[in-house]
Amino acid sequence: MNALVEVKDLSVDFSTRNGVVHAVRDVSFSLMKGQTLGIVGESGSGKSVTSYTLMRILDQAGYISGGSVSFGGMDIGNASEKNMVLLRGREISMVFQNPRSALNPIRKVGQQIEDVLCQHLQATRHDAKQKAIDVLRQVRINNPGERYHAYPFELSGGMCQRIVIALALACRPQLMIADEPTTGLDVTTQKAVMDLMAELTRERNMATILITHDLGLAAAYCDHLIVMKDGEVVEAADAKSLFQNPQHPYTKKLIRATPRSSGTIRELLPEDTKVPALAVSTPNAGKSEAILTVENLVKEYPLKSTSSTKHPKAEARPVFRAVDDISFIVGRGECVGLVGESGCGKSTTSSMIMRLLNPTSGSLIFDGSEIANMPAKTFAKSPLRTKLQMVFQDPTDSLNPRFTASRSIADPLMRMGQLKSRRQMRDRVQELAELVGFPAHLLDRFPHQLSGGQKARVGIARAISVNPELLVLDEPTAALDVSVQAVVLNLLVDLKARLGMSYLFVSHDLSVVRLLCDRVIVMRGGKIVEQGECDQVLENPADPYTRELLNAIPHPAFD
Amino acid sequence: MAKSKTMTVLGRVAEAIPTLIGVVIVAFLLTRALPGDPAAYFAGPAATLESIQEVRVSLGLDKSLPEQFIIYVADLATGNLGNSISTGQPVTADVMSRLPASLELTLFALVLSLGVALPLGILAATKPGTWIDQLCRIIVTAGVSLPVFFTGLLLVYVFYYQLGVAPSPLGRLDFVYLSPPHVTGFYVVDALIAGDGATAWAAFRQLLLPAITLGLFTLAPIARMTRAAMLQVLSSDFIRTARAAGLSWRKVLFTYAFRNALLPIITTLGMVFSFMLGANVLVEKVFAWPGIGSYAVEALVVSDYAAVQGFVLTMAVLFVTINLLIDLAYTAIDPRVGFDG
């Protein structure tokens, strides 16, 4: 049987101002109807470029410099634009990441589906609306008749992604390409969206290409996998063989770096990495002294401009409770994980603990002192400030674009450190850089000249520069590639042991939390739904929501 | 959803009111900021001491400032902007009679401007790097640097003096023609309504050069914004989705790209109008166009302050109204406005 998609020795180049960039080199694969292929790779691997070439929607500067691509026997490389327009949306379609920005913000979603239907002559002007509503129903949207009139900004991220899927499947194409379709979605929404796509493509016996950086996701939904690095295919096999018997060192590195439900943190690193054995830092038996006690913490935001806000009684006015009466403890030397999906209040909680935000009510006892009521200015000047520091999520956003790496690291030292001379400052910065594994020759670089992992290290160095006792980490590795994440997580573990810090690790990723934390707290809708020893909660969750979160983690299909 | 739209529209209209109040306050302050004795200014250079005192009393200049303000507002409410000392007429009457000339010029220039700038910007954005893109960039760069009065004089020199194709820059209508019977105040339109083709053509010829001058002035910022907005929209994610879904280039360009690009373009129009109403004054001087711009310039020469301030207030009210219309147009296109998300 002939393959639906046949890619042979494909090479794609881009002509840029600095010369020719070889984005894709000698890539070959084939796909049959009804099969699912996963293309896995980290950023810069060329995985997206390959699929953009298949649909010929490359940027103007890109062109095929070698090899061939064919779809259903038709040569894509030499096809006319007129023929490509006939293919796109009709035979091959694509689902992109960031669903809300993938939709026209000022056009009703129903009309956008109609446009696609009418373009490919699947509907006339008269029955287009009805057919569009049918398509909405097929992607499991409730009240499709009403939702037809909605605009993207009125819908949630998951709903928008369903619309994008609806657009892709409206004309019943033979091949669907999904490019990182779950980026920006909560883990439970992610599962719903992936399951929907799997079901629909199976129903229609479609071929699917799933492009992702998440090896676990690919293993859960794909029959065959190819792994790409720097524009080349390093390994190709069916999912089971790839996982159980990886051949190429890069594949092995990737598989090891992907957090799983078993294994230690050291096992995230490549096999031959020389690292000292994990310092076992158990907190002093059970209920030792607490470094942070959170009691009945509440954060309320007034709801704006509805008629009921004019109610005379202030207590009766409706408010939105971002954090609704939570209490927990972080013991000295512990690493506590704070887990939840977007909107659960974990970021608000960490901001309040850091005193970047004022709590509405409740108590925060840090190192014996009540800090919830302290005005922000007083706290900033108190010696407690140096003991409580934070590592931020987005390394790009958290570094001043005009400061060099060393200046960024030195900032807290300049304000709060006791160092007298510039020489002392410089020595300390170099000491910190070495501690976090940041190459000294890069200290004079600006953030835009550093890679993601390097920026993360700068953020960590800055946070530990004043010797904090409690470090709050707000999704510190969420923006990093998985192999970089492995290195950074190990670094964090080592630093904690070496410097004797306690951690509050905020994350949405349960697998990472399992590797790092002693105890875990699960939040939802501003409340704590479950908390306890990490192993306990993750093996035997008491709360159904925790169970839902655990189920949503992709498990390999072949197990 | 529709209900919220109506509320937004009403809200926008209501927002214009405090702006108007602010405008009136500033206009009032300007009238009282004159160094020396305001009454002397309003009475005119040839006034005697008694007439100055009369003016002082009649304008209420002997009262306290807040009282003066109330009198000022009361006068405005009845349409009283004082009297011009050069024409002797009420300023309001002068302004009303001269306004149509300015409006005709401005509207015609705007139509010319949009008619060239929008297609130019769209083409430059859809065909980057080609000659049309370069042309657009040159026009924009030159256009924002050209002083509008200089352009006018250049055009007069080339087309009137050298080539002889343009009529003498002396107003709306050559003296051999009679102005058409007043319907809208726009000579070209009125002449056509009256069936007088010759007068219409003559009026049109007079209108052409000043309108082109003013139009060239506004061409540059509109073309620049159109090009920039189109480029931005065309590189956005939802256009990629539309292309991947196989929509035709016409659909993508007009229904998807241009409509979205219209939003920043409409916002820019507000700024463009601000410059345009100012440039109007200069163009009217160059071409001796009898609109309110040249009225104000003449008034300045003879220190006719009531007339000048009447002019400033009128232009401000006109501008606030234009901005309101622009705001409403924006609201009509963008469904996100008014959403308390």
Place this chain on the structure above:
Amino acid sequence: MNKPSQTTDMIKPVSGEDGISLADLNAAVTRQSGAAAPTRANMLRHLAYILKSNPMTLIAFILFALMLVAALLGPLITPYDPLKSSVADALQAPSLAHWFGTDDLGRDVFSRVLMATRLDLAIAFSAVAISFVFGSIIGSLSGYYGGWLDKVTGRIIDTIMAFPLFVLAMGIVAALGNSVENIVYATAIVNLPFYARMARAEVNVRRDAGFVQAARLSGNGDIRILATQIFPNALPPMMVQISLNLGWAILNAAGLSFIGLGVSPPTPEWGIMVAEGARYIVSGEWWLALFPGAVLMLAVFTFNMLGDGLRDLVDPRQRS
């Protein structure tokens, strides 16, 4: 969750054990690409780089330098006395003796244009300086603190913007009195909203950025953060605005003097020279109005081009 670095980050090929180098190419190629080799922060070397890579900016810098020279040395290097009239030499076309010809009072147009440079630049610079300083302060404070300060300043700015700006300048000069000083004040007032709004927007966007929060954690106070961290990042777009405004301030001043406000004869100033020369256009003596007008245009053009160059100079993201 979000992996912003994968598609939006312009990461240069840098060797490091993390091995992340080429960012997602589709996004990368459509944006600006940076050079490969890392260099130390060095203003002069960077300046040379900017000038070399963009010839228009180089031309603009040269013209700007020329104008500065003309402004500073003006009266010393004029071939003739700009104010001395000589009816016998009136209305002579451009020649070797008089490069720009003579005007209706026999004065050398070239000398007058040269001398006018000083006045026009002085007006433009002072007006823009005033509006930049006050506008930035007002805008930054209202963007950072918000609340009633923001509302009050917003109202004031909106009221100024409710007038067509040239018309407002006319009104102010008419009200305060016909002098060069008042032209400067009027231009400054009319320009202020641009800076206030821009500063407010730039500060507002960065107010809750990660690095600002980190600065708070590092013990920086509000004003220090605003002055040393936020505002320097807001500077690049404001540099462009300053340059464009300089051009616009010159046009504004010239326009006002064209209609008879501010400058009075016999003071040489580009706008008033065009006005005086206007009535001779219809009889063919084009040089009285053309040369001052052309130089005026050149000056505005220079400042517009300069704006782009300045932005490249100040924005570290352009450094490589």
